[in-house]
Amino acid sequence: MSRSLGLAIPLWFLHDSTDPLERALGEVGPQHVTATVVAGPQTTIRLRGPAPHVITLRGGWQYPPDNAAYTDAGLKPPREAALGKRNLLARLRDLLGRYDIPLVARLHPTVAGLAEAHPHLAGKTAWGEALPGRPACPAHPETRALLLDLVGELRQYEIAGLQLGHWLIDPPLPPAGALAANAPARELLGLCFCPACQQIARSAGADPDAAVEVARSALARTAVETVSVPADGPLADYRSARRAEARTWLQVLRQRTGDLGLHLLLDPGQNAPASEIPLQLNLAGAPAPLDTATWFHDAGAVSLPILRPHIPQPDALVRITLQLLQHGVHRIDFDGLAADPAPATTTSVRQAIRYAQRT
Ligand SMILES: [Zn+2]
Numbered sequence: 001m002s003r004s005l006g007l008a009i010p011l012w013f014l015h016d017s018t019d020p021l022e023r024a025l026g027e028v029g030p031q032h033v034t035a036t037v038v039a040g041p042q043t044t045i046r047l048r049g050p051a052p053h054v055i056t057l058r059g060g061w062q063y064p065p066d067n068a069a070y071t072d073a074g075l076k077p078p079r080e081a082a083l084g085k086r087n088l089l090a091r092l093r094d095l096l097g098r099y100d101i102p103l104v105a106r107l108h109p110t111v112a113g114l115a116e117a118h119p120h121l122a123g124k125t126a127w128g129e130a131l132p133g134r135p136a137c138p139a140h141p142e143t144r145a146l147l148l149d150l151v152g153e154l155r156q157y158e159i160a161g162l163q164l165g166h167w168l169i170d171p172p173l174p175p176a177g178a179l180a181a182n183a184p185a186r187e188l189l190g191l192c193f194c195p196a197c198q199q200i201a202r203s204a205g206a207d208p209d210a211a212v213e214v215a216r217s218a219l220a221r222t223a224v225e226t227v228s229v230p231a232d233g234p235l236a237d238y239r240s241a242r243r244a245e246a247r248t249w250l251q252v253l254r255q256r257t258g259d260l261g262l263h264l265l266l267d268p269g270q271n272a273p274a275s276e277i278p279l280q281l282n283l284a285g286a287p288a289p290l291d292t293a294t295w296f297h298d299a300g301a302v303s304l305p306i307l308r309p310h311i312p313q314p315d316a317l318v319r320i321t322l323q324l325l326q327h328g329v330h331r332i333d334f335d336g337l338a339a340d341p342a343p344a345t346t347t348s349v350r351q352a353i354r355y356a357q358r359t
Pocket of ligand 1 (some may be wrong): 123124137138139140192193196197199
């Protein structure tokens with residue numbers, strides 16, 4: 001597989017000006033640029049540029065979606081309110097076109113305000129409540145139709161690659177708050193019992209009602225005894241029926257996006273879905289500082305944070321990049337230039353790419 005070392009940027013990096021990105025393209029020489037174009041809510045900081053400031057995004061499409069492109073799903077995609085009406089994606093496409101650099105789109109549609117805008121898409125707990133953070137369920141037929149509509153729309157922006165994040169069946173809740181130390185409770189609360197998931201399970205011969213009862217009773221016991229999610233019985237049948245169906249659908253997605261080299265984006269520690277779609281590990285979610293040898297065995301593609309605390313000093317970036325390549329990684333997105341497009345940061349990425357090209 002051919003090797004490609006590029007930059008990962010959020011689309012808001014172009015909000016004030018394209019100058020910092022143009023400078024980075026000229027100085028770093030990336031072989032591709034991966035832009036997050038549909039994202040969840042986040043608070044981040046921009047350390048340099050026109051003015052250092054905190055950026056708060058509510059989540060949504062970071063370019064103006066064309067509602068006419070979403071006819072299969074019949075859903076209006078939510079816009080990212082903080083970015084105004086300018087089409088930053090078109091601006092990026094034009095800019096990269098001038099440099100002849102391929103554009104890769106990174107998408108997180110399930111967490112991009114979709115369930116807030118269309119509550120019937122929200123994943124549901126065993127009590128029928130929307131899951132915390134209200135991600136849209138990736139098993140819902142309308143969520144899936146919307147993703148395919150989105151891919152169709154992005155083709156008009158001449159994308160050359162695609163990364164899909166937050167597209168997992170039953171991901172456990174992130175370790176935060178009162179449940180941080182209660183892994184079984186987080187796993188049980190991450191199970192989706194939305195009507196679409198129940199229908200999928202029922203069609204495969206599982207019993208969603210019995211699975212709900214098992215999940216409720218197990219969750220109620222997590223506070224007072226050591227509970228593990230049952231490995232057989234109605235709940236296990238419910239999960240495996242939906243995972244099998246999701247695998248079949250991912251195969252459809254892979255066929256529809258084969259020319260775009262689709263990757264599934266995962267955080268370290270997340271269980272990869274059983275599918276033939278290649279994985280990309282997002283090391284921004286790994287403990288800092290980054291320690292090689294721990295993470296890289298399954299993923300040929302990596303999103304690599306370039307700033308502290310993951311990379312303690314600039315020369316560590318070269319070392320870690322070379323170690324990744326030795327582990328068989330063939331695709332790296334250097335992530336963090338938007339937060340700090342400083343000369344030292346740019347230089348460290350340029351050196352990492354140059355060293356990598358010599359090996
Ligand atoms: Zn569901």
